[in-house]
Amino acid sequence: MTMPHPEESLRYKLYVIIFRTDTPAGRAFDIALIVTILASLFVLIMGSIGHIAEDYAFELGKIELTFTVLFTIEYLLRLYCSPKPWAYAKSFYGIVDLVAILPFYIALLIADAHFLGVVRLLRVMRIFRILKLVKFIQDSNVIMRSLWNSRRKIFVFFSMVAILVTIFGALLYVIEGPENGFTSIPTSIYWAIVTITTVGYGDISPVTPIGRAIASLTMLLGYSILAVPTGIITAEMSQELKEQKKEYRDHRNLVMCPNCMKNDHEPDAFHCKHCGSELPNHEERVVKVTDNNDYN
């Protein structure tokens, strides 16, 4: 078993608590983290409601400061105790952890410049903290892998949608014209996307008989080609489910590295052997593979 920090130092103890989830302390840390993230999102969302923002401006500011301090401490601790700090900082979760705190400090720096629009943008960008929750979602691996494996087909599908949407958008721009709301080709393409995905806001809709006929064709096309991604994902999903069963049988786990997307890791690997990023759900796999594990 490879151990990144063999010494029983504080740094290694912190590493076990913060990065891993196979000890009571590690699990407690994760739960505390999830609660803190959800609470900070709740405050952020509530703070966007006009009268609440006005009435509790001072309290919201203090709460926000507290959360930012907490997340900053977490980020610095992660950097300190990670066996490969730079690899962590560059990894998906490293960037998310940074994005969760950065807007606050940028806002501090440029607050006196009174660029209010930018400050609002920065305040809301803290919403990306929600991505810190992704790693706690079990099973997301299967779905992500299905999507990742069919990325080429999904790209082809979107290329076809892009072509259809451009053609139908341009056609309705010519037929309906600016007087019926189709003010430009970009607007008409927006209309075509709203239509082909069957969203149908109704903010722009055809009025002339020919426009309605071509719009009907767009809808029926959208209705049919919706089946294409479903077919792709369903086929890939069944494949993935079969492989998953085989995996359990073979006592192997195809864990996908969240950083470099490679998935040929040994069951006892803590870190990706290609880029050094932390692998998700390590402890579960270890427990399954080695029954008489002696650490902790």
Add this chain to the structure above:
Amino acid sequence: MTMPHPEESLRYKLYVIIFRTDTPAGRAFDIALIVTILASLFVLIMGSIGHIAEDYAFELGKIELTFTVLFTIEYLLRLYCSPKPWAYAKSFYGIVDLVAILPFYIALLIADAHFLGVVRLLRVMRIFRILKLVKFIQDSNVIMRSLWNSRRKIFVFFSMVAILVTIFGALLYVIEGPENGFTSIPTSIYWAIVTITTVGYGDISPVTPIGRAIASLTMLLGYSILAVPTGIITAEMSQELKEQKKEYRDHRNLVMCPNCMKNDHEPDAFHCKHCGSELPNHEERVVKVTDNNDYN
């Protein structure tokens, strides 16, 4: 064959009529119950139409009283004749049966307090009587089990949707702002849900070019990830259909207990062996398994 009430008492006879459906009397009771439920729902729904409620206030009150008395008698009889009254009272159908009558009595108690909003709420809560119909829907077992088996994947899917919806909602709140209807982050998240599920009311819709571009991305994402639950359910469904065929071959029925969700019951079981709740569709299974059954 296990018989909860071996004595030929009134209580046992009532039990056979009310809880089981394998006798003519039991079947007649069920049909009478279905008709009564549908009639009470019809009266409830009609009574919500303004002019009908005004013109027939007195008649509606009397009809409602009759239905409540009938359902109260049914509930008390079920409690009286059930072999395990407390298990029944705590089971899904026990709670539904209680909810079907409770609002009437609460409304009586607080009617003089003139909390009209609460009274309206209580009156409409009787709509939950419709859940009394669930146990009469054949085959619902297969669909429920498919959904239940994929509950983890569905939870993961909804977590991903929740994350996407929060991010895109916050983005459009920043880009469009309150002046275009995106008054707060909760409102923008509501818009994102309306969009990603392709419902698209059009009560809130983006106006700025950047807002529309990001909204288009939201729609296309919603369009694609819609394929994920379909893939999950389709794969689970095929699995379920195969197992169902195997079940018929093996003369075994994987009946799911409506209370504790376990499904390892013998074909002649009347009640869940884990929690004592009544199992659905008993008589069908018995008829299939034992051809020379001698009761009734």
Add this chain to the structure above:
Amino acid sequence: MTMPHPEESLRYKLYVIIFRTDTPAGRAFDIALIVTILASLFVLIMGSIGHIAEDYAFELGKIELTFTVLFTIEYLLRLYCSPKPWAYAKSFYGIVDLVAILPFYIALLIADAHFLGVVRLLRVMRIFRILKLVKFIQDSNVIMRSLWNSRRKIFVFFSMVAILVTIFGALLYVIEGPENGFTSIPTSIYWAIVTITTVGYGDISPVTPIGRAIASLTMLLGYSILAVPTGIITAEMSQELKEQKKEYRDHRNLVMCPNCMKNDHEPDAFHCKHCGSELPNHEERVVKVTDNNDYN
């Protein structure tokens, strides 16, 4: 080979032309019929456009009369030459053929009564002539059989949708109330159907925060359970496609009787052996099965 009319009478010749499609005359008759039906639908649809109806009232009347006379002659000839006139008259296509002409004669009878609403209704009911085209759609058998085989599951699905829609409709009626457009429970159920099917007109949409939260839940539920019928149909469709391949291999055709829905017919059967209705696509099957057929 069973021949309903062994004699070479006019009646039998007419039967071959009108009911069967394995002779040049029969095929020509079918093409003429399709063209006539499409033309009559075109005239009917055009006649509903306000200014066309006014400007060409006289011409439209004459054309309509011509089509009705033609379809009446067709109906009478079918009755005359069918080997079992009463079975034809009671069959799906017999009723459709009657419905295609009946409104004209009823309108004649009650025209002097000046029930204009009824006359308009009758005039538009001629649209059901479009159902005369159903039998010319090849392959519709496979889709119809998939749907027919999963009718129980689809019924269960719709029962579940009905229950969900009633509960969510009633909830939003209580929460939003008549002041936000949810004027009664039937209207709210209509809103819930519009929402759960992801149509989303936006004519009624929630305004209060709680209403929007529950509406979001409705949308996400609709989004998920949409996967259920897809799963059912896809599973059934794959099954159907496999059986279809087996059929071709076995030189057997599981043709479904359009009247009694049974499908255990021999390949050379002209009529359903259960109810005597004409079976679709006879000649194709015959050609496949017997290579040296000598009639015609």
Add this chain to the structure above:
Amino acid sequence: MTMPHPEESLRYKLYVIIFRTDTPAGRAFDIALIVTILASLFVLIMGSIGHIAEDYAFELGKIELTFTVLFTIEYLLRLYCSPKPWAYAKSFYGIVDLVAILPFYIALLIADAHFLGVVRLLRVMRIFRILKLVKFIQDSNVIMRSLWNSRRKIFVFFSMVAILVTIFGALLYVIEGPENGFTSIPTSIYWAIVTITTVGYGDISPVTPIGRAIASLTMLLGYSILAVPTGIITAEMSQELKEQKKEYRDHRNLVMCPNCMKNDHEPDAFHCKHCGSELPNHEERVVKVTDNNDYN
């Protein structure tokens, strides 16, 4: 190996660069072409925005002229160096290449006639240049073939949708009438398509209780039959994926001719053996099949 132009002439060299992609020059040409097409589409789309069109009328005209000259040269070169110029001119991509330049010249001819609507139409028709991108989309073959193989079932599906939409449109025209926006049967059919595809603009929506009830039925039907194309495509897609794997194993490629849709080509075929059209993705197949190819 068949070589259409065995001589090392300029014409053959041009052919290799323009039509094939297995040489560095050919690949560079393709990339240049893709960039040019995307740039010309960008200019075209930007030019449709009112204020941009006015402010930069002169610049846009000059850019458009440049692109048209470039595409004209490309078209003439393709005609010149194609081994079968007429087959190219008649092929899908030949027609697309012509459509990309034709509108400019027609607009020149009739510009003095001041048919502004036609000029606008012709200008926007250049959007079809986007189809020149289709052949660069990898994997589109699999999706196109899935769709092509299920064309009969898709046609049947659309016939059924057409029948449903006509009947429900006519019903709502009768029930709601012109006073609620259902001004004619074509308009009502448009409404039915908007509804059955779950787009739901809300520009036309039922108001009367009966109209809403029938509209609800339409939605639920649309919701269910949406599963039919998904089932068709998913089944076809799995089949296609299986065959694709078999193909790779057999070192054979079922390339579909873009002109005559036949797909029984040898792996080293440059051109369709039925109609002489250029086959897509030649070089990839060649590289896979023959490892020691010696030309170029």
